[in-house]
Amino acid sequence: MTITRRTLIAGAGAGLGTLAFASAAQAQAAGASFMSFSFAEEANRALVQKLVDDFSARGSAMQVIGSAWGDMQRNVMLRQRSRQLPTAVQISERWLPSFAGMPEIMNLDEAVGRPALEAAIEPNVLNVGRHEGRQLALPMATGSIGMIANREVLQRAGVERVPVTIAELRTALLAVRDRIPNSVPMAMATKNPNSIPLDVLIWVWAHGGRVIDDAGKVVVDDPRTVAAFEFMTQLMRDRLIAPEIDRPDSRRLFGQGATGFYIDAPQARTFARTFSGRGEAFDAVLQPMAIPVADSSIPPVAMAWGNMVIFFRTGDAARDALAGRFAQYLISDEVQATFPPALSALPVTRAARNSPAVANDPYFSAWARATGQVRLHEIGVWSNAPELSVILSEETQAALLGQKTVAQAIAAMKPRLEASMQRRA
Amino acid sequence: MSVAPARALPSSPPVSRLAARGGLKAGERRVGWIFMVPALVAFTAVILWPFISALGLAFTRYDLRTPEPIFIGLANFRAILASPQILGSFVTTFVFVTLATVFTVAVALAWALILNQSFRGRALLRTATLIPWVLPATVAAFVWAWIFNSRFGVLNAALLSMGIIDLPQAWLSTSAGAMTAVVITKVWISVPVTTTFFLAGLQSMDREQIDAARVDGASDWHVLRDHIMPHLRPVLLVVLVLAVIGNLQQFDKIFALTGGGPVRATTVLSIEVYRLAFDSWDIGMAAAVGLLWVATIVPPAFLYLRHLLKDA
Numbered sequence: 001m002t003i004t005r006r007t008l009i010a011g012a013g014a015g016l017g018t019l020a021f022a023s024a025a026q027a028q029a030a031g032a033s034f035m036s037f038s039f040a041e042e043a044n045r046a047l048v049q050k051l052v053d054d055f056s057a058r059g060s061a062m063q064v065i066g067s068a069w070g071d072m073q074r075n076v077m078l079r080q081r082s083r084q085l086p087t088a089v090q091i092s093e094r095w096l097p098s099f100a101g102m103p104e105i106m107n108l109d110e111a112v113g114r115p116a117l118e119a120a121i122e123p124n125v126l127n128v129g130r131h132e133g134r135q136l137a138l139p140m141a142t143g144s145i146g147m148i149a150n151r152e153v154l155q156r157a158g159v160e161r162v163p164v165t166i167a168e169l170r171t172a173l174l175a176v177r178d179r180i181p182n183s184v185p186m187a188m189a190t191k192n193p194n195s196i197p198l199d200v201l202i203w204v205w206a207h208g209g210r211v212i213d214d215a216g217k218v219v220v221d222d223p224r225t226v227a228a229f230e231f232m233t234q235l236m237r238d239r240l241i242a243p244e245i246d247r248p249d250s251r252r253l254f255g256q257g258a259t260g261f262y263i264d265a266p267q268a269r270t271f272a273r274t275f276s277g278r279g280e281a282f283d284a285v286l287q288p289m290a291i292p293v294a295d296s297s298i299p300p301v302a303m304a305w306g307n308m309v310i311f312f313r314t315g316d317a318a319r320d321a322l323a324g325r326f327a328q329y330l331i332s333d334e335v336q337a338t339f340p341p342a343l344s345a346l347p348v349t350r351a352a353r354n355s356p357a358v359a360n361d362p363y364f365s366a367w368a369r370a371t372g373q374v375r376l377h378e379i380g381v382w383s384n385a386p387e388l389s390v391i392l393s394e395e396t397q398a399a400l401l402g403q404k405t406v407a408q409a410i411a412a413m414k415p416r417l418e419a420s421m422q423r424r425a
Numbered sequence: 426m427s428v429a430p431a432r433a434l435p436s437s438p439p440v441s442r443l444a445a446r447g448g449l450k451a452g453e454r455r456v457g458w459i460f461m462v463p464a465l466v467a468f469t470a471v472i473l474w475p476f477i478s479a480l481g482l483a484f485t486r487y488d489l490r491t492p493e494p495i496f497i498g499l500a501n502f503r504a505i506l507a508s509p510q511i512l513g514s515f516v517t518t519f520v521f522v523t524l525a526t527v528f529t530v531a532v533a534l535a536w537a538l539i540l541n542q543s544f545r546g547r548a549l550l551r552t553a554t555l556i557p558w559v560l561p562a563t564v565a566a567f568v569w570a571w572i573f574n575s576r577f578g579v580l581n582a583a584l585l586s587m588g589i590i591d592l593p594q595a596w597l598s599t600s601a602g603a604m605t606a607v608v609i610t611k612v613w614i615s616v617p618v619t620t621t622f623f624l625a626g627l628q629s630m631d632r633e634q635i636d637a638a639r640v641d642g643a644s645d646w647h648v649l650r651d652h653i654m655p656h657l658r659p660v661l662l663v664v665l666v667l668a669v670i671g672n673l674q675q676f677d678k679i680f681a682l683t684g685g686g687p688v689r690a691t692t693v694l695s696i697e698v699y700r701l702a703f704d705s706w707d708i709g710m711a712a713a714v715g716l717l718w719v720a721t722i723v724p725p726a727f728l729y730l731r732h733l734l735k736d737a
Binding site: 074077078098101102103182184191192193239242243244383384386387389390394397398401403424 | 489490492510574575576592595597598599600684686687688689700703704705706707
């Protein structure tokens with residue numbers, strides 16, 4: 001075939017035309033969207049799809065995008081840099097300081113109105129989404145992160161009482177290890193840098209220690225914190241916890257009766273129902289429990305937990321108004337009475353919390369009794385949380401896997417955390 | 426005899442339009458450039474511009490707390506020199522590249538020598554050899570992750586059933602185990618293509634040369650050392666350089682298999698850049714490490730290009 005100048009120009013024109021058509025089609029497709037990590041979880045996918053479908057049915061088309069919990073922050077940041085931010089994003093409460101600096105983030109005091117928010121939601125719940133005087137996140141479901149025991153596993157292991165102290169916990173774990181073959185007595189998160197800090201903080205608090213105090217001082221060499229690290233490494237040496245475990249693994253092991261204890265949010269019930277294959281019949285197996293403590297002078301401390309939604313301005317007035325409507329929809333009675341309880345989480349509005357379905361749910365009551373003090377994730381509250389999490393995870397993993405002694409890990413961790421806090425300042 | 430008056434020569438002789446625009450060669454060059462434009466545009470947009478941008482970012486502070494990059498000169502490079510973790514990534518990269526390259530070349534050469542022999546089923550075996558190469562890299566990595574899994578892995582099951590170990594081992598949770606796993610996976614995936622290179626080299630060899638050596642009493646080792654290896658030297662050079670470049674760039678298999686862990690045991694430079702950029706959100710530092718990473722790839726790439734251009 002002979003290529004003439006005319007065919008070349010025609011070909012180039014056709015190519016450019018196709019490109020323009022594809023760009024226009026993509027621009028049209030890029031409508032309002034809700035990015036959700038619950039949607040990426042098999043157990044919750046249908047719930048989120050229904051939530052968004054019901055909103056779309058009101059005439060405001062919304063698309064749902066799934067993103068794994070561990071990839072959520074990364075995906076949002078990447079979308080910001082490529083100017084493809086979704087309209088709304090489901091976040092964990094501890095990520096808010098990282099997102100608060102984004103110029104596109106919407107102030108819900110303006111988008112929804114402060115009076116409307118205060119009328120619907122208790123101030124202490126609403127404040128979890130407040131950052132430096134602005135309401136940047138809308139609480140959607142709330143609760144705390146605590147510990148859950150598997151009654152059937154404890155029974156098979158001959159453990160008659162839910163442990164209250166660290167010493168009792170060790171005894172129970174040894175019983176599970178020795179009497180249930182191929183079990184992981186406690187499914188502590190030991191693999192994923194995004195999951196490790198949560199378990200570490202819980203055990204540090206259970207020993208009365210801290211990693212970073214309220215003033216931002218690194219106190220990881222406090223003897224109580226060191227004792228917590230010794231406790232965790234001893235668990236690994238005694239095969240009471242296992243390497244290569246992430247939160248999704250813990251949930252599966254729990255549902256399959258292969259672990260006695262693990263740490264999670266109240267959503268644990270939904271995961272257990274799915275992974276056990278026994279649905280609601282499995283509820284009787286779940287035992288929410290207070291975090292065992294090193295001695296009776298230390299109160300059990302749980303971690304504040306919440307699913308929140310942040311919204312982004314696009315500059316398009318219609319889409320920004322749609323974001324406001326979606327926010328109002330999420331705290332409507334219709335959603336709050338059904339969606340958070342279906343996730344096994346507490347609703348955030350007064351009306352939904354007082355509804356019989358929530359107030360009379362024995363699981364929620366047991367969870368509330370077991371919670372004790374609730375404290376914020378002490379890494380997540382800092383704007384350099386991602387870097388702090390990486391450091392804490394790396395050094396903890398080094399100690400757990402025997403690459404470093406606890407003293408070496410703490411000695412390496414402290415200056416790294418301090419340097420990060422100094423850079424933040 | 427009359428002489429016709431000489432015709433006055435015009436000052437500029439009339440030429441064709443083609444000749445006026447530089448002739449046939451120049452026309453071909455112009456068409457050549459026109460055909461190159463799409464590729465140049467794509468290269469500039471997808472490779473050159475991001476690379477230059479990243480080059481610039483290496484001299485900035487650009488993280489979660491700085492919405493726009495701030496020029497800080499060489500501070501990122503000073504921080505790299507002061508960071509045992511990042512310097513450790515260079516060592517890890519060196520270990521990974523060395524092991525993966527050496528084992529890939531050794532196994533592929535041995536396998537090519539076997540596949541070069543005449544035996545029944547050779548064609549089938551040659552075809553089957555390509556299977557690891559056909560598999561997507563992440564699928565291959567997940568296959569190996571399951572093999573090494575501490576709870577459900579085939580390796581533990583086999584060793585337990587043979588009585589070699591008493592308890593399941595967490596292979597991917599020790600530094601040596603994780604590095605061994607990523608090297609095995611990389612070698613398994615790379616051997617088919619490398620074998621193909623060697624096989625092509627072996628098939629171009631004169632059999633009579635080997636037969637003559639054998640008549641002279643040469644052993645297998647001597648045939649390999651004195652006849653086969655000298656013949657394969659150009660192929661070996663290309664394979665080595667390509668393997669080094671490929672292993673320096675390695676990311677997907679390691680990330681899917683170990684995520685750079687446990688701790689930092691398999692954090693090669695590509696993983697380090699990813700972690701800095703997308704876990705710690707320190708884009709400036711990630712760009713600086715990326716720049717040094719590119720610097721490690723330049724020497725083998727230069728060697729390879731020089732070899733190609735010399736043969737062109």
